[in-house]
Structures are given as structure tokens and as C-alpha cells.
Amino acid sequence: MEKLLSTLVENNVKYAVEGKVASYIPELNKADSMSLGICVTTLDGEEHCAGKYEEKFTIQSISKVITLMLAILDNGRENVFKKVGMEPTADAFNSIINLETKNPHRPLNPMINSGAIATVSLIEGENRDKIFERILKFTRKITGNPEINIDEDVYNSERKTGDRNRALAYFMKSTGIIDGDVEEVLDVYFKQCSIKANCRDISRIGAVLANNGVLPWNGERVIPGYVARIVKTIMVTCGMYDASGDIAVNVGVPCKSGVGGGILAAVPMRMGIGVFGPALDTKGNSIAGVKILEELSKELDLSIF
Incomplete structure (x- = not known):
């Protein structure tokens, strides 16, 4: 497996020159655009990695998977999806168009920014510090990595430049989608996006979902199977933003990306x-x-379709 993964890195790193690192969050602009790594965690706990898989990055929108799990655990499926829809979008992840034009004015899904902000507003906790503490503790649990924390520089950068997210959040406050203090909700959202991880950590979260909510390394159930199923389904339809359909066809497995x-x-x-x-x-x-x-996916016939 390591040989296959190494070959994949070697074959595909050339495509990095065709892309650009995220610059609208200034700290993300410092990343090495040619970095590429991968890690696979199987359901018997084996791990296979290649490339720059140990390099840490902020998980950004991958955190939406984590907060969706917690929101459903806290509120139940029906109450979460009263506030947030389940439908794909053809618009950008930070678009405000659908919030303005659709009635009721709820976000289309939990994987776009508006939906993720609404989702985090549903997570239980006495205050923003307690809410984020729960998110961080749960992230450490499902990665098996007690050292995971946030990148303070990225957090501060997100907080200072997050005007579009503020617009989304205040609009949702005005329409009753978000209750409570908007700035507190946003602060948690900026922190969750700034959680630092590497490929191994991310692959372990994927393995927990693949294993229907059970930690592969010790057999502990952390979420009910129905929660894992919901999250995986929404990842397929919405997890790669307005490219989700292409990814479903060409990769064929539940995926969630982040601009990190x-x-x-x-x-x-x-x-x-x-x-x-x-x-x-x-x-x-x-x-x-x-x-x-x-x-x-082609090499190992991974597509679920």
C-alpha cells in the first residue's frame, strides 16, 4: 500500500502548479503550494502513508463534519435539519444568495459556511469557551490524538478577515435561524476552522465514519450508526461544494474538503x-x-456507486 500511495503522490504533485493556495485568509497564503501527502487508515487500525503526510494544516471546512456530528448528538436529526437543509448547491461555499432568495431563509446544507455557522450555534455549552472545548475534545477523541489544538495565528487571521461570514451569520440572526450571540457563535466557528491536524488525523476521522461511528483502534462507539450515515450522505452530495457532483462521479466516496x-x-x-x-x-x-x-479510487475500486 505504501508503494501505491508513494506512486500516487509522485504522479499527481505536478497538478499543484495549476492551483493556488487560499489567500483571502492571509495566514493560509504562507503554505507551500507543492506540498502533497496522503494517509489511509483501514478498519482494522492499519495505517499507510506517503508524501508530506506529517505536515500540519488547519482543517478549515473539514471541521463542519465534526460539528455536524455533535449538533445531531445534542439536538437530534429533526431539530438540526429544521435550521439547516440537506440540499446541494451550485453556488460558492460562502455565497449569501440562497439565504436571501429562499423562504424559509435557512442554509441549503451544513457543508457551506452559512450552514456550518448555523450548525455550530446548535451545539450545547454554557458559553463559547465551553462549546469549543467540547468540539476540541471530540476531535481529539475521533483522531486518537490528544495533542490536537488550534493554530492561533490562523484563528486571529480568520477573525480579522471574516466579514463575509459575519454577514451570513447576522442575516441568519435576523431570520431566526441563529439564536443567541452572533459574535460568540462566530468565534467558535473561526476556532473550529483553525484546528491543526495532519493526514493521519484526518484519515482516522474518515475511518470512524467508514466504521459507522466506531473507533477502529479500540472498538469504542463514539456516535450512533445513523449519525455516521447522515454525515456520509451529506458529504457525498455537498462535501466538495459545487464540485460535489463531479467528485461523486469520479471518486465515488463521501468526501469533505477544506481551503487549508x-x-x-x-x-x-x-x-x-x-x-x-x-x-x-x-x-x-x-x-x-x-x-x-x-x-x-480507480486503482482500488473504491466507488460506492
């Missing part, structure tokens, strides 16, 4: 995959990371 360059993939009952490549395509997905997943 990470991609989480969960192959049901087989493996979790974590990929890192900070050069992004025009949709905000890792350009070389997508190519690796396409080739790996």
Missing part, C-alpha cells in the same frame, strides 16, 4: 483517507488531492 488543502474521505466499511495539498482549484478543493483520490 485537506480532504477527508470515508470509504464505507473499508477505510478512511486523509489528503493534504494546499494548492486549490477554482472551487476551493485541493487540486492535486482530488487527482490522487480519483486515481486511488
Whole structure:
């Protein structure tokens, strides 16, 4: 497996020159655009990695998978999806168009920024520090990595430049989608996006989802199977933004990307995959990371379709 993964990295790193690192969050602009790594975690706990798989990056929108799990655990499926829809979008991940034009004014899905902000507003906790503490603790649990924390520089950069996200959040406050203090909700959202991880950590989250909510390394159930199923389904339809249809056809497994360059993939009952490549395509997905997943899926016949 390591030989295959190394070959995939060698074959696909060339595509990184066609992408650009995210620059609208200034700290993300410092990433090496030619970095590329991958890690696979199987359901018997084996791990296989290649390339720059140990390089840490902020998980950004991959965190939406984590907060969706927690929100459903806290509120139940019906209450979450009263506030957030389940439908794909053809618009950009930070678009405000659908919030304004659709009635009720709820976000289309939990994987775009508006939907993720609404989702985090549903997580229980006495205050923003307690809410984020729960998110961080849960992230450490499902990665098996107690050292995971946030990148303070990226957090501060996100907080200072997050005007579009503020617009989304205040609009949702005005329409009753978000209750409570908007700035507190946003602070948690900026922190969750700034969580630092590597390919191994991401692949372990994928393996937990692939294993229907059970930690492969010790057999502990952390979420009910129905929650894992919901999350995987929404990853297929919405996880790669307005490229989700292309990814469903060409990769065929539940995926979630982040503008830090990470991609989480969960192959049901087989493996979790974590990929890192900070050069992004025009949709905000890792350009070389997508190519690796396409080739790996064909090589191992991973598509669920």
C-alpha cells in the first residue's frame, strides 16, 4: 500500500502548479503550494502513508463534519435539519444568495459556511469557551490524538478577515435561524476552522465514519450508526461544494474538503483517507488531492456507486 500511495503522490504533485493556495485568509497564503501527502487508515487500525503526510494544516471546512456530528448528538436529526437543509448547491461555499432568495431563509446544507455557522450555534455549552472545548475534545477523541489544538495565528487571521461570514451569520440572526450571540457563535466557528491536524488525523476521522461511528483502534462507539450515515450522505452530495457532483462521479466516496488543502474521505466499511495539498482549484478543493483520490479510487475500486 505504501508503494501505491508513494506512486500516487509522485504522479499527481505536478497538478499543484495549476492551483493556488487560499489567500483571502492571509495566514493560509504562507503554505507551500507543492506540498502533497496522503494517509489511509483501514478498519482494522492499519495505517499507510506517503508524501508530506506529517505536515500540519488547519482543517478549515473539514471541521463542519465534526460539528455536524455533535449538533445531531445534542439536538437530534429533526431539530438540526429544521435550521439547516440537506440540499446541494451550485453556488460558492460562502455565497449569501440562497439565504436571501429562499423562504424559509435557512442554509441549503451544513457543508457551506452559512450552514456550518448555523450548525455550530446548535451545539450545547454554557458559553463559547465551553462549546469549543467540547468540539476540541471530540476531535481529539475521533483522531486518537490528544495533542490536537488550534493554530492561533490562523484563528486571529480568520477573525480579522471574516466579514463575509459575519454577514451570513447576522442575516441568519435576523431570520431566526441563529439564536443567541452572533459574535460568540462566530468565534467558535473561526476556532473550529483553525484546528491543526495532519493526514493521519484526518484519515482516522474518515475511518470512524467508514466504521459507522466506531473507533477502529479500540472498538469504542463514539456516535450512533445513523449519525455516521447522515454525515456520509451529506458529504457525498455537498462535501466538495459545487464540485460535489463531479467528485461523486469520479471518486465515488463521501468526501469533505477544506481551503487549508485537506480532504477527508470515508470509504464505507473499508477505510478512511486523509489528503493534504494546499494548492486549490477554482472551487476551493485541493487540486492535486482530488487527482490522487480519483486515481486511488480507480486503482482500488473504491466507488460506492
